[in-house]
Amino acid sequence: MIILGCNGFSRSAEMFAEHYGAVGTEKHYLLGHDAGAALLVDGELVAAVEEERLNRQKKTSDFPINSIRWVLDHAGIDFGDVDLIAIPWNFDAKVFDSTLGELASIPMPPMEKLVRLNHIGMVFATVLGHDAILADFAARTGFTPDPAKVVFVPHHFAHAMTGYYMAGVKDAAFLISDGRAELLSSLTGEIRDGRIRVFEDSFVTANDSLGNLYSCVTRFLGFVPNNDEYKVMGLAGFGEPPSPNPFLEHFVELHEGGRYTMVLPNDLENPRQFEPLIEKHFGPAEATIEYQSRVAAAVQEMVTVVTRHQVAALETRTDLDHLLVEGGVALNCVNNTELLEGSRFSDVSVSFGASDTGVAIGATVFAWVNHPANTAEVKYAPSVTPYLGPEYDDAEVERALGEFADRVEWTARLTDDEVVDQVAQLLTGKVVIGWFEGRIEHGPRALGHRSILANPNFPDIKDIINKRVKHREPFRPFAPLVMEHDAPRVFEMGRKIRSPYMTFVFPVRPEFREVIPGAVHVDGTSRVQTVTTEQTPRLAALLQRFTTLTDVPCLINTSFNVAGEPIVCSPTDALNCFLSTEIDHLVLGNRLVAKRVAGA
Structure with a gap:
């Protein structure tokens, strides 16, 4: 079928x-x-x-x-x-x-x-x-x-089945939360043998959307709603929520069964409806890190309290021990970690397509x-890969390079081992490298096929990438790549043993904070991507070779794009981004690309 x-x-x-x-x-x-x-x-x-x-x-x-x-x-x-x-x-x-x-x-x-x-x-x-x-x-x-x-398909059912398929489990409970679907913004339930059962008394209407309130705060702080919520999450690390928290006191009310309501119903005709209330409790908007981080920390705490309230109720309704968290709110990776550590569930899964x-x-x-005609046994896909999109062969890479021949130069085709060795050597210095290989990853995170890589041992590397490459706010943190077997040694993973999609945040162990300062957020945490040789052979080999050379067990990984643009897809996209930024080197398939020196 x-x-x-x-x-x-x-x-x-x-x-x-x-x-x-x-x-x-x-x-x-x-x-x-x-x-x-x-x-x-x-x-x-x-x-x-x-x-x-x-x-x-x-x-x-x-x-x-x-x-x-x-x-x-x-x-x-x-x-x-x-x-x-x-x-x-x-x-x-x-x-x-x-x-x-x-x-x-x-x-x-x-x-x-x-x-x-x-x-x-x-x-x-x-x-x-x-x-x-x-x-x-x-x-x-x-x-x-x-x-x-x-x-x-009802929108939240589609979210639930995305998480179910990726998690590779037979049965799981789920929490779906986003801006809005047809009539709802959140629900909970179970999936057993692929069949969804919804706990209808857990419904949260679209009028009471946690996701939309978070987007309202995103807009209020000067960012793009439904796009820049991760900036608010990052800002939260710079501040502490006030006590009592106005969002919990005056914006949302918790009810039995894990439900909640907002003090103002979501209004499509007035997306700024919460702004007067925010200013009432936090003062007039200020474009300062102190003001923005205080508001961000408060709304972040609200998300954690509200979703924990939902999970606590779900725990009483199901005997299953695996939890799926999907929907736009599931991109809040700080919250995902706290949900697992504060619950009885043995594991929480958040997919790359949450x-x-x-x-x-x-x-x-x-x-x-x-489908009635489907008599096949439901398949569970623990090995499903996020690398699901287009890839480009040598001929297409060569063709793209030829179009940029007046501005770039490149090596002959290297073997995978040669690529790994040469790039690992480059990364021992303070350089930024565009990494392009294989099929493009799916979802909002670059997961190693369309990535920008750098050495996290340099304290100022984050500022270099934000200013010279990404053209974005200086407070934005970067994620570290780490081998799955090394992750617990570097990060306080709690009950997690892997985080392949950058959907969880963990404290960096004190002894490694000065080893990878470029990948440590201001609050001492990192949004981690664990990798294995089975998932991404060449990237894993690069990381292992780099670690052998430097004793640094991580690489910075951020998406191969600049602010406001999608992640690059084709070789031409990659070359355009390379030439419009201060990326030092570009790995394009099996070729190492450099910029031509003017007049050379």
């Missing part, structure tokens, strides 16, 4: 701009962001890619036409071979009726209700409704799908598991 999953809408950005003012930095704040496609063949994930990697528009919400074409081409099939199309949204009649009923109950002037009704109707009719999605698919692909072969980057994958898995 072949299942194509796709997330994205042709008119999403246009309609939300027209009806909700979602323009500029607000453009991808709402629904359809992180567009992409995935292909599942007989239960095996064979390809997945985010549309932004191909159309080069960060966080794009557009219909994933390039992604769909690529995953089909990669598998050597066309639309006629596809058995099911899975959509990770289900805005059906029930959702529409519930939305209208909620609007009718809001106390506001009739004319304002009519305006809002028009907005809702237009978005449903032209973007989110089943007929609109089918028409969009036909218009953009030239293929008219049979409605009977299209599965509309945000909406992964829902096209989860939708395919849900459609496959639940």
